[in-house]
Each structure stands twice: as structure tokens, then as C-alpha cells.
Amino acid sequence: MIDQLYRKAILTVAERKPVENLVRARGWGLAQRFVAGEDIPSALSAVQELAKDGIQGNLDLLGEFIESPADCTRFADNVIRLLDAAHEAGITPYVSIKLSSVGQGKDDAGTDLGLKNARRIITKAKEYGGFVCLDMEDHPRTDITLEQFRVLVGEFGNKHVGTVLQSYLFRSLKDRESLDDLKPNLRIVKGAYLEPETVAFKDKSDVDANYRRLVYQNMQAGNYTNVATHDETIIDDVKRFVLAHGIERDSFEFQMLYGIRRDLQKELAQEGYRVRAYIPYGRDWYAYFSRRIAETPRNAVFVARGMLKG
Amino acid sequence: MIDQLYRKAILTVAERKPVENLVRARGWGLAQRFVAGEDIPSALSAVQELAKDGIQGNLDLLGEFIESPADCTRFADNVIRLLDAAHEAGITPYVSIKLSSVGQGKDDAGTDLGLKNARRIITKAKEYGGFVCLDMEDHPRTDITLEQFRVLVGEFGNKHVGTVLQSYLFRSLKDRESLDDLKPNLRIVKGAYLEPETVAFKDKSDVDANYRRLVYQNMQAGNYTNVATHDETIIDDVKRFVLAHGIERDSFEFQMLYGIRRDLQKELAQEGYRVRAYIPYGRDWYAYFSRRIAETPRNAVFVARGMLKG
Numbered sequence: 001m002i003d004q005l006y007r008k009a010i011l012t013v014a015e016r017k018p019v020e021n022l023v024r025a026r027g028w029g030l031a032q033r034f035v036a037g038e039d040i041p042s043a044l045s046a047v048q049e050l051a052k053d054g055i056q057g058n059l060d061l062l063g064e065f066i067e068s069p070a071d072c073t074r075f076a077d078n079v080i081r082l083l084d085a086a087h088e089a090g091i092t093p094y095v096s097i098k099l100s101s102v103g104q105g106k107d108d109a110g111t112d113l114g115l116k117n118a119r120r121i122i123t124k125a126k127e128y129g130g131f132v133c134l135d136m137e138d139h140p141r142t143d144i145t146l147e148q149f150r151v152l153v154g155e156f157g158n159k160h161v162g163t164v165l166q167s168y169l170f171r172s173l174k175d176r177e178s179l180d181d182l183k184p185n186l187r188i189v190k191g192a193y194l195e196p197e198t199v200a201f202k203d204k205s206d207v208d209a210n211y212r213r214l215v216y217q218n219m220q221a222g223n224y225t226n227v228a229t230h231d232e233t234i235i236d237d238v239k240r241f242v243l244a245h246g247i248e249r250d251s252f253e254f255q256m257l258y259g260i261r262r263d264l265q266k267e268l269a270q271e272g273y274r275v276r277a278y279i280p281y282g283r284d285w286y287a288y289f290s291r292r293i294a295e296t297p298r299n300a301v302f303v304a305r306g307m308l309k310g
Numbered sequence: 311m312i313d314q315l316y317r318k319a320i321l322t323v324a325e326r327k328p329v330e331n332l333v334r335a336r337g338w339g340l341a342q343r344f345v346a347g348e349d350i351p352s353a354l355s356a357v358q359e360l361a362k363d364g365i366q367g368n369l370d371l372l373g374e375f376i377e378s379p380a381d382c383t384r385f386a387d388n389v390i391r392l393l394d395a396a397h398e399a400g401i402t403p404y405v406s407i408k409l410s411s412v413g414q415g416k417d418d419a420g421t422d423l424g425l426k427n428a429r430r431i432i433t434k435a436k437e438y439g440g441f442v443c444l445d446m447e448d449h450p451r452t453d454i455t456l457e458q459f460r461v462l463v464g465e466f467g468n469k470h471v472g473t474v475l476q477s478y479l480f481r482s483l484k485d486r487e488s489l490d491d492l493k494p495n496l497r498i499v500k501g502a503y504l505e506p507e508t509v510a511f512k513d514k515s516d517v518d519a520n521y522r523r524l525v526y527q528n529m530q531a532g533n534y535t536n537v538a539t540h541d542e543t544i545i546d547d548v549k550r551f552v553l554a555h556g557i558e559r560d561s562f563e564f565q566m567l568y569g570i571r572r573d574l575q576k577e578l579a580q581e582g583y584r585v586r587a588y589i590p591y592g593r594d595w596y597a598y599f600s601r602r603i604a605e606t607p608r609n610a611v612f613v614a615r616g617m618l619k620g
Contacts, residue, residue: 047400051358056400087439088560090357090366092400129397129439250398 072103093130166191382413476501
């Protein structure tokens with residue numbers, strides 16, 4: 001409960017324009033901890049920097065206020081530009097996209113525009129041996145996202161496209177089972193949207209328990225699993241689970257956010273686990289930055305300390 | 311002429327077993343300048359190190375004494391292992407192979423074993439968005455290599471497989487023309503084997519003039535060109551040529567050997583040219599190392615200095 005209050009308070013303050021202006025003016029140096037930069041070269045440098053520690057990247061072009069179909073298609077074009085640039089630089093592209101950003105739910109001559117743009121993106125990613133994760137958004141989009149995921153796996157196979165399940169949703173265990181025939185590549189997260197009690201667990205302990213179930217079941221089904229969490233207790237449990245059940249190290253990976261628990265990321269990579277950092281970049285970094293601050297007071301303390309110093 | 315004598319002298323000395331033993335014992339630290347290491351992780355680290363300077367890699371698994379069909383297939387398996395490991399590390403694989411190392415000229419149930427193994431390698435490389443260059447060897451293998459290149463481009467397209475032409479061979483200009491229908495990706499080199507006067511230019515000026523012709527003609531034909539040389543005069547001429555003829559920077563690249571003219575490699579990358587270093591690795595580094603020393607007294611001086619120091 002205190003978590004929710006803190007999150008709401010921060011997000012409310014962050015949405016105020018004078019606050020945004022102040023942070024935009026002063027905060028770039030601080031945001032750098034969580035955001036790789038505003039453009040593609042910065043994003044790729046971050047990937048190369050992490051590679052030295054054996055950590056891979058999952059690039060996410062930040063986008064806000066993408067409204068019109070033309071905006072969505074332009075956004076998809078920018079993602080394709082990122083894929084081209086990564087390939088050009090010898091980096092196997094791994095990106096995350098929000099289907100809503102590329103036109104999900106918008107009709108384009110009888111086909112969903114999001115699906116069309118996703119196809120363009122995945123076609124390119126596949127050409128480059130890369131991967132596209134369809135990020136999960138708030139619960140009204142879950143059905144359509146899973147449907148479109150199914151269509152896209154049918155077209156491109158399960159090695160070039162994956163999606164996400166959120167452990168705070170009641171439905172996720174069933175959703176996971178329903179995808180098993182695809183041998184899907186799934187990222188398991190706790191979930192970060194403010195969801196109503198009618199669809200989501202409110203207690204941390206329920207969310208955590210469901211998180212473990214999703215991870216363990218997906219692994220035992222023989223599917224590739226992206227364990228996306230900073231929760232060290234869960235990470236330790238997963239390590240024990242894979243050992244006990246003979247889950248191969250090349251069939252799962254740990255994923256964390258860029259700049260968060262760098263120590264832990266390095267440590268896991270050194271222990272021989274696959275680790276991937278979610279690297280956001282783009283000019284619209286402010287909203288993402290606010291969400292990171294809203295997430296835990298620890299991040300706020302870090303930033304406040306930086307502001308006092310600088 | 312003095313060049314030839316120097317080369318022969320060095321190679322004769324290098325082939326003597328006591329010399330090899332001495333160098334193998336003392337020389338690894340020195341060979342490191344030219345060889346990335348003995349295993350795959352070392353090779354991939356070299357790629358990541360170069361990436362920081364905007365230089366890409368062309369990985370070459372060194373192999374000597376590959377004789378039996380089983381040796382050839384095992385060698386191909388090792389190249390595939392490299393491709394897997396590169397992809398795993400988020401690196402788009404770019405490798406060079408000698409067709410003789412994977413069985414060229416050896417029959418395997420009615421098909422050339424080299425072609426079969428090359429198919430396996432390129433299939434994997436293509437899956438990862440990568441690239442395989444079929445290296446050119448001595449002139450008795452030119453015909454079959456170009457024939458097999460044609461077959462493989464037919465099967466995999468021109469984006470995942472390329473080959474090499476040597477400007478010291480009289481035939482190369484005609485060979486280049488004969489490949490134009492494939493829109494081939496060609497690396498142009500001067501050539502490093504000791505070839506008879508009946509097939510190859512002996513004068514440096516002829517080799518150089520032919521080098522320029524091959525590069526210019528390949529560029530004007532709209533084919534992707536790998537300008538593989540350390541010759542600064544030629545590099546400067548190529549820079550002028552592309553400017554004068556509006557050749558796009560994404561339709562050619564400069565290639566040099568790992569550890570040779572690092573300054574120049576960095577400089578070209580900083581100027582915005584594509585640059586790729588040829589990175590040899592593997593346990594059989596000695597012969598490669600000897601050839602580098604034999605190439606120019608400059609490299610010998612470098613190594614001698616290192617030996618006196620260390």
C-alpha cells in the first residue's frame with residue numbers, strides 16, 4: 001500500500017510541467033544512469049560497453065505521444081533504422097516494442113496497423129538474426145497482444161519474436177499454458193501498470209509467488225524464459241530451480257533494467273548466466289525516467305544525491 | 311626481388327622445428343599482436359575490443375594439417391561453433407573460410423565435401439544475419455573456388471557469402487567481369503602466395519595498378535567491395551575515387567589485418583568509413599605468425615624488439 005502511494009505521489013509530481021522542465025534541464029546527467037542516450041549511436045555504445053562485461057542489450061526506443069497512424073508508422077521506421085544501424089555495427093539486434101506504439105488497434109485497409117508494422121520490424125530483425133520482444137502493456141491490451149503474438153510466431157517462428165507475461169495478472173498462468181504449443185520465448189515480469197483489483201493481485205507475496213510459478217512452469221515446458229526481475233530472492237530461487245531440474249543455461253536468461261543493480265548483472269554474467277539489460281534510449285526519456293523514480297525510493301535517493309552534488 | 315628473397319628466407323627459417331619450438335615457447339606474447347588468441351572467447355573479445363573504435367571483425371579460424379575428410383568436417387564444425395558463440399554473444403558473425411580446409415576437392419557421395427561443409431556453415435551464418443567469405447588460395451584452386459562461389463550465391467544470395475580476387479593474377483580482371491551477374495561481394499587483395507610468372511605479375515607496380523582497376527571496376531559495377539590492403543597510397547586513391555564517382559559509403563569497406571596499422575584502422579573508422587579487421591585465432595597460429603613476419607621487415611623488427619625487451 002505504501003508502495004502504491006509513493007508511486008502515485010511521484011508520478012503526480014513528475015507530470016507537472018515545471019517539474020518536467022527543471023528535470024529536463026538539470027536531470028540529463030542523472031537520467032543517464034537509466035537511459036542510454038537520445039540517439040541510435042548512444043544506444044549502440046551502451047550495448048558495446050555492456051558487452052565487455054558479458055552482458056547483452058535489449059534496445060527500447062522510447063516513444064510518447066504517438067497518436068496518428070502516421071506517427072505509428074514513423075515510429076516503426078525508427079525502430080527499423082535502429083535494426084539497420086545495429087546490424088551495420090556488427091551487433092545482433094534485440095529490441096522491444098510496444099505494439100500500441102506501432103499502431104495496434106488502428107485499422108489500415110482491413111488489417112491492424114500494429115500487426116503490419118510489427119511484421120515489417122520482425123522481417124528486418126529476422127534478416128539480421130535478431131529478436132523482437134512484444135512488450136506487454138495494461139490489461140485491456142493483453143488479449144490482442146497475445147493474439148498478434150500467435151500470428152507473428154506462425155509467420156516468423158519462435159526464434160525471432162517473443163512476448164511478456166505479468167505475474168500480477170490473475171490470467172497469466174492460463175495465458176502461459178495456452179501458448180505452450182508455440183514453444184514461446186517469454187519474458188516474465190511482475191508488472192508495472194496500475195491495474196484494478198478485479199484483474200491483478202495487490203499483495204506483493206501473491207505477485208511474487210505467481211512470478212515463480214510462471215518462470216518454473218515455462219522452463220519445465222521447455223520454453224525459453226527471460227527472468228526479468230531485480231528481486232534477488234527470486235533470482236536465487238531460480239538459480240536453485242534450474243540446478244535441481246537440469247534446466248540448461250542456454251534456455252533462459254536474466255534480464256534487468258539498464259543502470260539498475262549493475263553489480264548483480266555483472267555478477268550473474270561472471271557466474272556464467274546469460275544476462276541482458278533493457279536499454280531505453282530516445283528523446284522521450286522523461287516519462288521513463290519518472291517511472292524509474294516512482295518505482296522505488298532507492299532510485300529517488302540516488303537521483304537526489306546526484307542533484308545535490310551536481 | 312628483395313621482397314621475394316626476404317620472404318623465402320624467413321619462411322625457410324620459420325619452418326625449422328627448433329625455431330618453431332623457440333617461438334612457440336617465447337613468442338605467444340608477441341604473436342598476440344597478430345593473433346587474437348587460441349580459442350573462441352579470445353576471438354570474440356577481440357571483436358568487442360575493436361567495436362569500441364568502430365571497427366568490425368572478420369574471424370578466421372586458423373587451421374593447419376587438415377587432411378582427411380573427417381578433419382575437414384571437424385574443422386567446419388568448429389567454424390559453426392564459432393558462429394553459434396558469436397550469435398550467442400550478440401555479435402553478427404562474419405567469418406572467412408578456406409574451402410580447402412573444409413574439404414574442397416574431396417568427393418563425398420558424389421558431391422564436393424568442401425561445398426557440402428560450406429553449405430552448412432553459410433546456412434548457419436545466414437540464420438544469424440552473418441556473412442562468410444570464401445578465401446582465395448593459390449591459383450590451381452581459383453577455378454573451383456569461383457565455381458563454388460557461384461553455386462553458393464545462387465543458393466544463399468549475395469548478402470551472406472562473398473569471395474576474394476587477387477590483383478597479382480593475370481586472370482582476375484576477367485574473373486571479376488564474369489561474376490557481375492551475381493552482384494558479388496568481393497574482397498580485393500594483392501595476393502600472398504608464391505605464384506609462377508606464368509600466371510601472376512611480378513612487379514609491384516603491375517600488381518598495384520591491377521589492384522586499383524579491380525576495386526574501381528567492382529565499385530562502378532555497383533557491387534559491394536572490400537578494399538583489403540594496408541597500402542596507404544592505394545587507400546588514399548580509393549578515397550578520392552569514391553568521392554569523385556559518388557560511391558556510397560555503405561557499399562564498400564576497408565579491411566586490414568588485426569594488429570597491423572591499428573592507427574590507420576582507427577583513423578579511417580573515425581573518418582566514417584567502414585573498417586573491418588581480419589582476426590585470426592586458433593591453436594595453429596604459428597604458420598600464420600610466420601607469414602606475417604615474412605611479409606615485411608617492419609613486422610620482424612617489431613617482434614625482434616619485443617623479444618629483446620621480454
